[in-house]
Amino acid sequence: MKIKLTVEYDGTEYCGWQIQPNGITVQERLNQAVKAITGEDVTVTGSGRTDSGVHAQGQVAHFETASKIPAERFAPALNSALPSDVRVIKSEEVAGDFHARFCAKKKTYCYKMYLSETIRPLLDRYCAHLPYPVDLVSMKECAKLFVGTHDFSAFMASGSEVKDTVRTVYLSEVSCDSDVISFTVCGNGFLYNMVRIMAGTLVAVGMGNLTLSDVASAVEGGERSKVGKTMPARGLTLLSVDYD
């Protein structure tokens, strides 16, 4: 039986999703929880990695099991074996050809930032801190430039070995509630650090350090000098992963 999991986690204490030699990861915790419940050694496969410190509201993962536990009972059972900062929100049986990564059609992320001279302890865990004023109107305009099918190579962290850097962004928008700016972006896939570099580009435009035409040229031509810095991990949350 193949089980699909929808997982929420506070990434603050984790070295990201994917198992690695140094540091605890969310995937490792899920593998351990499945082992504790079923006795099986499984690999819980996610829709993609999230980096160290990145959060997820709707990460999707799958694993195979020979267990007789009904699919929908895996959520409470696994939760009893997980730390409280990782929770399986839903578990369901899926067809044998389902794959959390290869079948994913869309991912939606939200990047949050708060405007304040001072660190705000009640916002700082899930938002990046912007200690300077930014122009929201130009940030909203900038977000629109990301929509469409583009070569986003300028928005990829150096060191990534991905060859095909063309991605399609379906939705990209900036909103503001009190002092918190939210950048929501949905696409068919994202390059390494792409959302955090997009967020940094929005900030650079909001501060007047980049122009909208700089960004338009970066989206088309891939000029690395025309994008902003990679924003901190803690502002980023994977909201959802969509499948057919």
Add this chain to the structure above:
Amino acid sequence: MKIKLTVEYDGTEYCGWQIQPNGITVQERLNQAVKAITGEDVTVTGSGRTDSGVHAQGQVAHFETASKIPAERFAPALNSALPSDVRVIKSEEVAGDFHARFCAKKKTYCYKMYLSETIRPLLDRYCAHLPYPVDLVSMKECAKLFVGTHDFSAFMASGSEVKDTVRTVYLSEVSCDSDVISFTVCGNGFLYNMVRIMAGTLVAVGMGNLTLSDVASAVEGGERSKVGKTMPARGLTLLSVDYD
């Protein structure tokens, strides 16, 4: 010179506001920060205690100093000596007769709860978890019953030695955004655990375990059996303290 501080803190890691022998408190951290900056041994006096695990967005405190540091520079100076979960949002000089506790005219609190079968890691730090459905309409009606001048003795934790249990509530309302219910209450003062017991009473009404007339009689007559349980600390945030 007397300095008024507006302080935000994430109370998760603290044994409340007030200095105590066992465990670290916010007041202790502020006293230490003033000592680090001015060399003076001072007591930073708050508008009132917050309990272990309770958060504040706008706690107010004061202290006296002989330092020549301009009043408004205390905020950044103290922040350089504070842990990142406590921040002075504003520092200003006040008249010698200002007292953070005795001059406070109004306090506003927010109690947040989220509705979900499962713990939600991204909500759980600042909200209580309601794993059962509640009726929002009756909760909104219940909140209205708290408005006015009443003997709130039924809403005071046992063991408190306060004699005058009459308080005036100016605003009391329940709102809901996605799965998060917020109870906002403003009054001239609150008894020990009063807001958390009010929140528990709203939940009991929302679950059908108490009726609106039960609560109406508790507000008037002080019947302890007609109020709900004390809700967990982490859902409570002191939003602001108002002075003349």
